[in-house]
Amino acid sequence: MILFHPFKDILGIGSLYENALISVARVFLGFIVATAVAIPLGIFIGYFKKVREFTNVLIELIRPIPPLAWIPLALAWFGLISAADLLGIETYHPILGNLQVSMVFIIFIGAFFPILLNTIDGVKGVKTILIETAITLGARDKEILRKVIIPAASPVILTGLRIGIGIAWMCVVAAEMLPGSSYGLGYLISHAYDIARIDMVIAGMVIIGLIGILINIIIEFFEEKKFKWRSKNA
C-alpha cells in the first residue's frame, strides 16, 4: 500500500512525499503573495469609505470568476515560466523549477478574494465606540489604525486567511490535474488514474485530505490561543 511507503518513488514521477511537498510549496507561495497583497489592500479599502464605493463594482465583477477559469489566461501570460527562471537559475532545480508562475498565480487568485473581502469587512466592522474611545483617549489617526482597527479586525481577517488557504489548497490540486502540469498531488492522482492505479488515486486523495485538515488545525489552534476574546465578546 502506497500510503505506507510515502518515500518510495512511484512510476518515475517521484514519491508521495515529494509530490506532496511540491503541492504544498505551490500553495504556500501563492498564499503568501495573496496575503501580502490582500491584507494591506483590504485595510486601505476598508478604512476609506470613498475607496470602498469606488472599488466595490470592480471587486464584485471579478470575484465570481472561479479561480480555475483563470488558467488559460495564466498560461497565456506566464507560459511555463517557473520560479527558477525568475531567479535566473539555469540548471534544473527540483523545487523552484516546479513552482510555475502560472500555477502560483491561480492559487493567488483563489486565496486573494476571501482574504481581501474578509479584511475589508473586518476593518469596516470595527465598532465605532472603540474608535471613539481611542479618540477621547488622545489617539490620532495612525495610532487608531495600528492600535485599534487592526487588532479589532484581526479575528475576521484570520477567518479570511483560513478560507483563503482552503480554497488555495483546492485550487492547486485541481490545477495540477490539468494537462501540461508536472508533479504535485493533483498530477499524481490524474496520472495514476490514466494507468488504472486506483490505489494510488486513493492514496493521493487521503494525503490531500490530511494536509487540508492539518492546515485547518494549525489555524484553529492559533485562533483559540490569540483570539479567545472574540467568541465571548458580543
Place this chain on the structure above:
Amino acid sequence: MLDNINFEVEEDDLICIVGPSGCGKTTLLRIIINLEQPTAGKVLIKNRPLKESLSDLGFVFQESALFPWRNALENVKFPLEIKGIEKEKREEIARKYLKLVGLEGFENSYPFELSGGMKQRAALARVLAKDPEILLMDEPFASVDAQTSNKLQEELVDLWQKTMKTIIFITHSIDEAVYLSDKIIVLSKGPSVIKKVFSNALPRPRDRNSLEFIELKKAVMEEIAD
C-alpha cells in the same frame, strides 16, 4: 435637538445633567468632547477653545468600551502609550489606577472575564490614567444593577474627592444625580433648553434616606415632569 444651552462649570465641581429621554444629554456631552460639532455656539475650556484643550478631557461611555483584545492592565496602559510614557512607568501608573478603582488582582483579566461593574471600573481607571482635568461621564452606571451602581457612585465621590477633578455626569436616575452632584442641570424636552439649575449643598457622605435628600429628589422630578 439642543436649542439654546448656555452654562458654566466651575473647576472641581461635580455636576449632573438630567432630563427626559431624547433631550440631547448625550449629544451635549459629545459636543463637549469634540465627537460632534454644534451647529452654533462653542465650548471653552478655561477660556481657551475646545480644540486646544482636548488633552484635558476624558470620557466614560455608557457601555463598556474596553478593548476586548487587551486585558485590564493593557487597557489602562493605552492612554499612557499614546502619551509616550516609558514602559516601566506605564506599568507602574496602570497598576496604580487599577488598584484605585478596586481591581487589584484583575490586571490580567480580559474584558470578557469581567462583570459589568468591573468593566466600568476598568474603563474609569483607563480614563483616569490619561489624567484629564475634566471627566465626562455618559450614564456610566446605567447598565449595571442598582446595588453595584450605588457602590460605584460612592466610589466615584471618593475618587473625586481624592483626585479633585471636574466631573460632568449624565444620568437618568434622579437618585444618582442627587447623591453625586453639587449642581443639577435639568434639560427640557427636545429641542432642549436648560429648564432649571438646582444647587445641591447637602453635606457628604450623603444619606439617600434623609429628608433633605428625598425632598431635593422630589423637586427635581417635578421639574422634569413639568
